[in-house]
Amino acid sequence: MTNKEKALALISTFASGDTMKARELLAEGYIQHNLAYGTGRDAFVGAVEYLASAPVKTTVNNVRAFEDGDKVFLQTIYNFAGAGEQVAFDIFRFDSEGKIAEHWDNLATKTEPNPSGHTQIDGNLEKKDVDKEDTRKVVEGFVGDVLRGENPDKLTSYFDGDNYIQHNTAIADGLSGLGAALEALAKQGIQMIYNKTYFVLADGDYALAVSEGTFGGVATSFYDLFRVENGKIAEHWDVMETIADKKTWKNQNGKF
Structure with missing residues (x-):
């Protein structure tokens, strides 16, 4: 096996x-x-x-x-x-x-489909046989520059215009959808902060980034799966999970 x-x-x-x-x-x-x-x-x-x-x-x-x-x-x-x-x-x-x-x-x-009609799991299923290190490099760059906020001015360089398929439950397709969602959160006083990335695992044109941060001030684990096409972020799936209070942990290995 x-x-x-x-x-x-x-x-x-x-x-x-x-x-x-x-x-x-x-x-x-x-x-x-x-x-x-x-x-x-x-x-x-x-x-x-x-x-x-x-x-x-x-x-x-x-x-x-x-x-x-x-x-x-x-x-x-x-x-x-x-x-x-x-x-x-x-x-x-x-x-x-x-x-x-x-x-x-x-x-x-x-949950139900997001504003663009995509679910948390649908979308492209075909993995392309491309160099995973190229994929990893793009995703590592995006996670650092944009999600961790190290070089936010580079945001648009990671996308092919507004061509971006989004599977997050609350966000519509495209950079326009992402921008609208972040603006709505800001109006509610909610910040989504990525502090540290532990893994960027890659296979073909897909890469999974595992990060720690906060959402609305609550300790959160972020798992983001990206599909890269022609050197640009083309599709995104994610799971956010609140990190349990340490008093409730059944093991002491930590979330990461």
Whole structure:
């Protein structure tokens, strides 16, 4: 199995309840960064057992799957034990023995289409076989210059005019849609601040940036997936998640 196939097999155990498969795929010292769960292989297997015993079956629908070095990153719709559909990004790190050794994620409730009619998961599904380092360079530049605000004057240089497909739940297509949304937030006194970026993972013409910051003054984890076309940002999906209060954490590995 490839690492991508292993990652997909692991998330499938939430639906199948196959604890043997989960145990086989995970490293014994598995590190969990989802703060609602304990760390270690046994804790993951315990979660699979719990979901298998629930009266409503868990569903897992992977939408996109990517691989970059020792990491696989996925975009998936989960419905854990009938609690409601959630859109998620998962990142899995593999050790030298091919076991899944570490996991990060961001989840948000699945919502209605945005002002341009796009959902959180639709859009382009075809990954182009282009140099991922070119993609990574564009996204790293955009995240630093624009999202972290290091060179905001460069904003328009990252786009082909107003051609920009947006999957954020509250923002319309184009730079015009982004500008209108930010203006509306500013009028409400709400700031979206990116302070630090931990990963920019790339595969073909897609790259996922994982950042920490605040939204409306609340500690927030930002996962932004971009599709790059001809050196410009062409499409964007994201999941924002409030970082839980440390008193509620089920592990002490931190969100990042």
